[in-house]
Amino acid sequence: MITVDHLTKRYGSFTALDDVSFEARAGRVTGFLGPNGAGKTTAMRVVAGLTPASAGRATVLGRPYATLPNPGRHVGLLLDASAQHAGRTGREVLTLGAILTGVDRRRVDDLLDLVGLTEKEAGRRVRNYSLGMRQRLGIAHALLGDPEVLVLDEPANGLDPAGIRWMRGLLRGFAERGGTVLLSSHLLGEIERVADDIIVIGHGRIVASGTTGELLSGSGTVVRSGDDTALAAALTARSVAVTPTATGGLLVEAEPAEVGRWALAAGVALLELRSGDERGLEEMFLDLTAASAREEVAA
Numbered sequence: 001m002i003t004v005d006h007l008t009k010r011y012g013s014f015t016a017l018d019d020v021s022f023e024a025r026a027g028r029v030t031g032f033l034g035p036n037g038a039g040k041t042t043a044m045r046v047v048a049g050l051t052p053a054s055a056g057r058a059t060v061l062g063r064p065y066a067t068l069p070n071p072g073r074h075v076g077l078l079l080d081a082s083a084q085h086a087g088r089t090g091r092e093v094l095t096l097g098a099i100l101t102g103v104d105r106r107r108v109d110d111l112l113d114l115v116g117l118t119e120k121e122a123g124r125r126v127r128n129y130s131l132g133m134r135q136r137l138g139i140a141h142a143l144l145g146d147p148e149v150l151v152l153d154e155p156a157n158g159l160d161p162a163g164i165r166w167m168r169g170l171l172r173g174f175a176e177r178g179g180t181v182l183l184s185s186h187l188l189g190e191i192e193r194v195a196d197d198i199i200v201i202g203h204g205r206i207v208a209s210g211t212t213g214e215l216l217s218g219s220g221t222v223v224r225s226g227d228d229t230a231l232a233a234a235l236t237a238r239s240v241a242v243t244p245t246a247t248g249g250l251l252v253e254a255e256p257a258e259v260g261r262w263a264l265a266a267g268v269a270l271l272e273l274r275s276g277d278e279r280g281l282e283e284m285f286l287d288l289t290a291a292s293a294r295e296e297v298a299a
């Protein structure tokens with residue numbers, strides 16, 4: 001179990017995390033989803049005791065990470081796959097990790113096997129690894145201490161489709177045996193296939209959270225019309241919440257049949273009318289991504 005409680009992180013005048021609270025529960029995979037720069041890595045670094053919080057706190061298994069006795073035995077971390085010593089071989093990285101965590105060195109072979117690194121690859125220096133191989137090594141390292149909790153920052157980066165499917169199976173199995181998994185990604189499709197719960201973060205704030213089923217079933221109606229401005233004004237006049245979507249059209253908090261009737265009353269022709277269903281989350285996410293992209297261009 002990971003608990004993040006009213007966490008704020010400021011870098012000078014910039015607020016990277018703004019009053020962020022969420023839980024990642026045991027026996028579940030929790031997806032931490034947000035566009036580039038949303039604050040995912042910062043939150044995970046605070047959870048792992050690598051970055052101090054400006055306010056609020058994060059606990060793992062009921063206590064701050066730094067106060068866990070032999071944390072590697074409880075929490076497996078993969079925060080930067082390129083952080084391994086480039087001059088060591090994969091096998092050396094894992095053997096050293098085993099010695100430092102007090103794990104039987106024979107576990108190294110089992111883990112190399114589990115993550116699909118061959119004997120030959122394990123004997124190569126990490127500087128010659130592809131990103132996918134580094135991720136596999138990073139996952140093996142995270143699993144060394146047979147932890148109850150995994151915190152993985154973008155673990156699918158650099159993995160090929162077969163590797164992504166393999167990792168999904170591994171994380172699902174870990175959670176099914178009672179483990180807690182928190183994994184981040186900037187790709188909705190990747191998260192929705194593996195996560196039981198999803199937390200969406202944008203600009204340092206949680207913008208949505210819930211079970212994957214809840215978030216994907218979504219609510220509301222996606223509508224495109226001949227005159228979205230007039231339709232939005234007509235709906236707003238009825239006190240119905242309307243949000244323009246990044247992909248064009250409106251996301252309306254009402255049932256499709258109602259939206260159709262109101263559009264008719266307002267004399268606006270409809271081009272598309274459908275239940276928000278899983279597109280609701282996708283469009284909210286695209287909105288977040290589009291907003292960040294605009295800011296980057298403006299900066």
Ligand SMILES: Nc1ncnc2c1ncn2[C@@H]1O[C@H](COP(=O)(O)OP(=O)(O)OP(=O)(O)O)[C@@H](O)[C@H]1O
Nearest residue numbers: 011014016034035036037038039040041042043186
């Ligand atoms: N040490 C730091 N000093 C100043 N700003 C920082 C620092 N670390 C992160 N930031 C800023 O905080 C914001 C959040 O960064 P973070 O790395 O947590 O985002 P992210 O969601 O993990 O993004 P990505 O998907 O690109 O990895 C960014 O605007 C980033 O530039």
